[in-house]
Amino acid sequence: MGNQKLKWTAEEEEALLAGVRKHGPGKWKNILRDPEFADQLASRSNIDLKDKWRNLSVAPGIQGSKDKIRTPRIKAAAFHLAAVAAAATITPTTSGNSSPVATLHRSGSSDMSIDDSYSIVVDAKNAPRYDGMIFEALSALADANGTDVSAIFNFIEQKHEVPPNFRRFLSSRLRRLAAQGKLEKTQNFYKMNDHSLGTRTIHVARPKEVNAKPHRQTNSQGSSVSHEMVCEASITAAYKLVEADSASDVARLAQEDVERMIILQGHADEMLIAAREMHQLCCQGNIVLLN
DNA sequence: GTTAGGG
DNA sequence: CCCTAAC
Numbered sequence: 048m049g050n051q052k053l054k055w056t057a058e059e060e061e062a063l064l065a066g067v068r069k070h071g072p073g074k075w076k077n078i079l080r081d082p083e084f085a086d087q088l089a090s091r092s093n094i095d096l097k098d099k100w101r102n103l104s105v106a107p108g109i110q111g112s113k114d115k116i117r118t119p120r121i122k123a124a125a126f127h128l129a130a131v132a133a134a135a136t137i138t139p140t141t142s143g144n145s146s147p148v149a150t151l152h153r154s155g156s157s158d159m160s161i162d163d164s165y166s167i168v169v170d171a172k173n174a175p176r177y178d179g180m181i182f183e184a185l186s187a188l189a190d191a192n193g194t195d196v197s198a199i200f201n202f203i204e205q206k207h208e209v210p211p212n213f214r215r216f217l218s219s220r221l222r223r224l225a226a227q228g229k230l231e232k233t234q235n236f237y238k239m240n241d242h243s244l245g246t247r248t249i250h251v252a253r254p255k256e257v258n259a260k261p262h263r264q265t266n267s268q269g270s271s272v273s274h275e276m277v278c279e280a281s282i283t284a285a286y287k288l289v290e291a292d293s294a295s296d297v298a299r300l301a302q303e304d305v306e307r308m309i310i311l312q313g314h315a316d317e318m319l320i321a322a323r324e325m326h327q328l329c330c331q332g333n334i335v336l337l338n
Numbered sequence: 339g340t341t342a343g344g345g
Numbered sequence: 346c347c348c349t350a351a352c
Binding site: 073075076093097101247 | 339340341342343
């Protein structure tokens, strides 16, 4: 008779958020069943998770009613990271965005009873996007002797929005591409080779303001609904991160995410496979700008 | 058995 | 949180 009106602890909220990030919103029972979150949410039912998620989703929405979202200044860095990560993604109506967290763990075992495709979708699109910018820069600069990191950085940094420590990421990525033979490196200068263009050109079109009409097809309504939920959840997650009071924590999180991204870039081929799966999933009812 | 939504 | 219609 006592466990009623239990206030949600920070640990529980965190577990819920992580669970949604992994399984997607609406998979309350799966989250609850996942041993990763089972203990934190031991005293919560699937319906409780749903209610809590609904509350979290409404909280940041009490903004100006009709005005745009108040840009939280400092936290713009974190928000920006999320936006960049979301750059090439589904664009349903007006609410297109992505989760700020990247946690790609792809287990080859197919005996997993729970569906992990959600987290794959969130993460897989980072590598191709930056590769595209790199190739774009090299193509535009087109120096026969090659281009050094700084020049590449300057080009991308002006043409696109870049994360705080993009410079560091760029160096790492360039080395990787050179090691894979997708770029040619001499001294500290990089340039494209036949392999860069000939193979699977990972060119990602920028959504910009692609006002993708709902384009709902009668035969694929099930999947489109699912994606709406995904987007809503992502927005909520992004807001929650942005709304966090401690700016330092937010900055640290953003930093960590970038580090994760750098690591993830190493497995370009796996990422490509994941990207293909993402495409398969998303193009059923929504538009995906991925080539 | 689960989930979304209203109470 | 509980209740309930809908899947």
